[in-house]
Amino acid sequence: MQKPKVHIDKDKVVIHIRNLVKSFGDLHVLRGIDLDLYNRENLVVLGRSGTGKSVLIKIISGLLKPDSGLVNVLGEEVPLLNTRDLDKLRLKIGFSFQNSALYDSMTIRKNLEFPLVRNLRNLTRKEINRSVEQVLDAVGLLHTINQMPAELSGGQRKRVGIARTLILRPEIMLYDEPTAGLDPITCIDINNLINEVQQRYNTSSIIITHDLACAKQTGDRIVMLLDGQFKRQGSFEEVFDTDDERVKTFYDYNFLNQ
Amino acid sequence: MNAGKSPVDNEEADKPVLTRRLDNMFFTLYDVSNFVVRFFKEAFSPPIEFKETVRQCYQVGYRSLGLITLTGFITGMVFTKQSRPSLEDFGATSWLPSLISIAIVRALAPLVTALIAAGKVGSNIGAELGSMRVTEQIDAMEVSATNPFKFLVVTRVLATTFTIPILAMYTGFVGLMGSYLNVHQNEETSLATFFEGAFESISFLDLFSSLIKAILFGFTIGMVGCYQGYNSSKGTEGVGRAANAAVVIAMFLIFIEETIVVQIVAALR
Ligand SMILES: Nc1ncnc2c1ncn2[C@@H]1O[C@H](COP(=O)(O)OP(=O)(O)O)[C@@H](O)[C@H]1O
Ligand SMILES: [Mg+2]
Numbered sequence: 164m165q166k167p168k169v170h171i172d173k174d175k176v177v178i179h180i181r182n183l184v185k186s187f188g189d190l191h192v193l194r195g196i197d198l199d200l201y202n203r204e205n206l207v208v209l210g211r212s213g214t215g216k217s218v219l220i221k222i223i224s225g226l227l228k229p230d231s232g233l234v235n236v237l238g239e240e241v242p243l244l245n246t247r248d249l250d251k252l253r254l255k256i257g258f259s260f261q262n263s264a265l266y267d268s269m270t271i272r273k274n275l276e277f278p279l280v281r282n283l284r285n286l287t288r289k290e291i292n293r294s295v296e297q298v299l300d301a302v303g304l305l306h307t308i309n310q311m312p313a314e315l316s317g318g319q320r321k322r323v324g325i326a327r328t329l330i331l332r333p334e335i336m337l338y339d340e341p342t343a344g345l346d347p348i349t350c351i352d353i354n355n356l357i358n359e360v361q362q363r364y365n366t367s368s369i370i371i372t373h374d375l376a377c378a379k380q381t382g383d384r385i386v387m388l389l390d391g392q393f394k395r396q397g398s399f400e401e402v403f404d405t406d407d408e409r410v411k412t413f414y415d416y417n418f419l420n421q
Numbered sequence: 422m423n424a425g426k427s428p429v430d431n432e433e434a435d436k437p438v439l440t441r442r443l444d445n446m447f448f449t450l451y452d453v454s455n456f457v458v459r460f461f462k463e464a465f466s467p468p469i470e471f472k473e474t475v476r477q478c479y480q481v482g483y484r485s486l487g488l489i490t491l492t493g494f495i496t497g498m499v500f501t502k503q504s505r506p507s508l509e510d511f512g513a514t515s516w517l518p519s520l521i522s523i524a525i526v527r528a529l530a531p532l533v534t535a536l537i538a539a540g541k542v543g544s545n546i547g548a549e550l551g552s553m554r555v556t557e558q559i560d561a562m563e564v565s566a567t568n569p570f571k572f573l574v575v576t577r578v579l580a581t582t583f584t585i586p587i588l589a590m591y592t593g594f595v596g597l598m599g600s601y602l603n604v605h606q607n608e609e610t611s612l613a614t615f616f617e618g619a620f621e622s623i624s625f626l627d628l629f630s631s632l633i634k635a636i637l638f639g640f641t642i643g644m645v646g647c648y649q650g651y652n653s654s655k656g657t658e659g660v661g662r663a664a665n666a667a668v669v670i671a672m673f674l675i676f677i678e679e680t681i682v683v684q685i686v687a688a689l690r
Contacts, residue, residue, distance in 0.1 A: 224564050250566035264561035267552070278565035331565075 166358055166380060172202035177335055177367045178223060183232035185218055192218050194391030196232070200335075200367055205357070207370045207382030209402070211413065214388050216371040217261070220337040223369070224258050225249045237334065254282060257328030257366070261339040263320040265312035265327070272308050275299060275327050282331065294330055301363070302326045302356060318349035325356060329364060336360060336368040342377045354380040375399075375414065387413075456648050463568070464575045473572060477580035485534075485541045485588060492533055493592040497525060497599030505607070514608060518618030521600045526623050530593035531631050532679060535638035538585055539671040543646040546577055547667030550650025551660035559651070574651060578643035585639030586632055593631075630686045637678050645671040 178200035185193040192215035200206050210216050221227040222234060225241050234241045239252050266274050275295045279286060286294075299305050302322040312320060321341065328336065341357060342350040354377050360366055370381050378385055379399045386396040389409060395402045403414050438444055501521050508514050550573060553559050562569040601615045610618075646667040653663040 221560075226560055226563060246568075253564050253566045256564065258561070258564040260557045260561055262556050264557040266558055266561075267556075268549075277562075277567070281565065281567045327565075 166383075167362065169203055169205075169361060169383065171204045171383060175202035176200065177202055177237055178369070179233070179235040180223075181233040183219075183222065183234060184230045185215070185222060185227070186230055192391055193222075193229075196388075196391070196393060198386070198393065200369060202367055203361065203365060205361055205368045205370060205381050205383045207372060207378040207385045208388055209372060209375070209378055209385060209413070210388035211373060215391060216388060217339055219388075220258070220339060220369060220371060224253060224256050224337060254278075254331050255334045257325075257331070257333035257336045259321070259325050259328055259336065259338045259341060261343060263312075263317075263324035265315075265320055265323055267312055269312075270308075271299070271304075271310055271312065271315075271323055274312065274323065275330055278327065278331050298326045298330045299323070301329065316349075318345050318352065321345065321353055322356065325360065329360065332364065333366060336366045338368060338370045338372075340372055340374075341370060342372060342374045347376075350374065350377060351380070353377075357381045452652075453648060456651075457644065459570060460575060460578055460644070463571050464579065470572055470576050474576040474579050477576045478584045481538070481542050481580050481584040482588065484545060485538050488537050488541060489534060489588055489592050490595055492537055493530070493595035494599035496529055496533055497521065497596030497601075498603050499599075500524060500529070500596075501600040501603040505603075515618070517604055517608075518600070518610070518615050519622035522597060522619035523622055523627070525593050525596045525600070526631055527627050528679075530596060531589045531635040531638060532675070533596075534585060534589040534592045534635065535642065535675045536672060538581070538588065538639070539642050539668050539675065542581060543642045543667045543671045544664045546581075546643065546646030547650045547653075548660055548664035550574075550577075550647060551653035551663035554651060554653045555655060555657065555660055570651075574647040577647055578640065581643030581646075582636060582639040585642065586635035589631065589635035589638075626686065626689065630682060634679065634682050637682070638675050641674050641678065642671045645674065 176199050178198065180196055180198040183193055183196040183198075184191075196219065198206075208216055208219065218227060222229050223236060223241065225244065228242055236252060237255060239248065241249070241252070244252060265271075266277065269277070272295055275298065276291055279291055279294060296305060296308070299308060302325060304319055304322055304326070307315060307319065307323070312323070315323065325338075325341075336357075338357060341353050345353065357368065357370065358381055361368060370377070372378055382399065384396065385399055385402045386393045387402055387410060388394075394407070395405060395410060403410060405411070439447075501517060504520060505514060505517065508516060508520070550559075553573070559569045559573070562572060597616070597619055601610075601612060604610050604615055605612075649663040649667045649670070653659045
């Protein structure tokens with residue numbers, strides 16, 4: 164399925180990163196990342212596993228601190244924020260984790276309620292229920308509302324995870340390997356959901372993946388992370404129109420695997 | 422721009438200050454003390470997670486109650502049965518209630534409770550937080566603007582610290598009932614006489630030091646379980662290791678604390 168056209172507002176930058184560096188001891192993971200995410204854009208970050216893709220979005224959401232560099236999200240300097248302001252900013256960022264990170268001990272309903280009741284304390288029970296049902300319906304899983312996460316399939320868990328982040332109406336979505344570990348048909352469903360979210364909720368997104376089908380289907384723009392830096396960027400065709408052996412290997416390997 | 426490896430950095434980082442083992446030990450000690458300090462800081466700063474703490478208290482009690490009842494009762498009964506012959510030699514079986522109650526109140530009740538709770542509750546906390554760490558549930562909490570340390574760690578440590586003393590009192594009671602069963606079978610003592618004998622020999626200091634011990638044990642179980650789980654390494658084997666370490670380390674510390682408190686109380690007596 165072709166990606167529907169979305170109007171991207173290039174005058175408004177929602178995430179602005181300059182010369183971001185991050186190491187763990189001797190392991191130099193990010194070595195000078197520059198990135199601008201435009202309003203309403205789906206940006207795909209491609210890279211092999213272990214290249215630091217997750218580290219990048221964890222820095223954006225303040226879960227990890229960078230060693231140096233500028234990380235500006237919605238006008239806020241993330242590494243410099245105190246806990247309170249960081250929490251305020253986090254309400255505007257939805258984070259979809261690689262393995263969904265649903266709370267095992269809670270029902271789907273409680274999972275979805277969690278960010279709501281913890282952050283908007285003056286909501287009535289009725290308002291909470293309505294929000295939960297609405298957002299769960301948006302991902303097509305209203306019937307699972309009273310089930311436990313363990314009873315759901317991988318694709319369903321992914322959808323619930325995305326629903327849980329949508330409940331606070333974020334302006335930015337960060338997807339960590341949204342299609343990893345899913346069968347090809349479920350992958351297509353998730354990719355469609357990502358595009359739907361972009362349109363319905365007017366989100367700007369960073370989608371991290373090593374799955375080229377996902378990149379092609381969801382990305383308005385693609386960057387490729389190699390050796391801790393963004394080496395190639397542009398449309399899907401532009402990124403892979405190169406003689407760089409590693410980029411070509413990445414491409415070949417992906418389609419051999421399908 | 423180039424943040425490549427510098428050879429000087431590598432050498433410095435590789436060279437241990439003392440031996441590698443000692444370095445690691447001091448690093449862990451430092452890490453643990455930070456964790457404990459953070460607990461006290463966050464426990465006493467608002468907002469307080471009252472509802473979740475109560476839920477955790479219930480969990481601690483619910484998980485260990487059955488096993489504690491059984492173990493406490495059998496401990497009291499067997500201990501009485503085994504102590505009888507040596508008292509019978511002196512014709513002093515009427516001392517049994519006071520002997521047993523001293524043993525139960527001073528030592529057995531807090532210790533048995535703590536060891537069982539370390540096995541049932543401590544391992545559970547280690548495994549639960551460990552798997553939450555590994556599957557990024559703790560990160561998910563943090564990005565939805567909830568302080569996971571407060572919500573997960575503070576509530577659990579408070580729960581064990583508060584609930585285990587109550588369970589220890591209960592264990593003491595059940596243990597005495599077990600003991601009474603044995604005494605009653607042999608000497609046909611009435612319940613009232615039994616408890617009169619039992620309480621006669623117990624001082625305020627006994628009760629107080631036992632309570633302090635139980636609080637200490639409870640705090641230790643919660644803290645060790647949370648530390649292990651919260652800092653669990655990635656991968657499923659990390660969860661198993663966290664659960665296992667939670668039990669082993671907690672039991673080890675419980676015996677050390679027992680020894681120290683006994684010394685202090687002996688000095689006070
Ligand atoms: N908290 C951490 N502590 C130490 N090393 C880490 C940490 N997080 C990630 N790493 C390391 O950084 C590298 C990049 O990790 P990650 O961003 O998860 O890769 P991926 O691109 O597959 O998402 C890996 O080698 C990983 O081991
Ligand atoms: Mg990753």
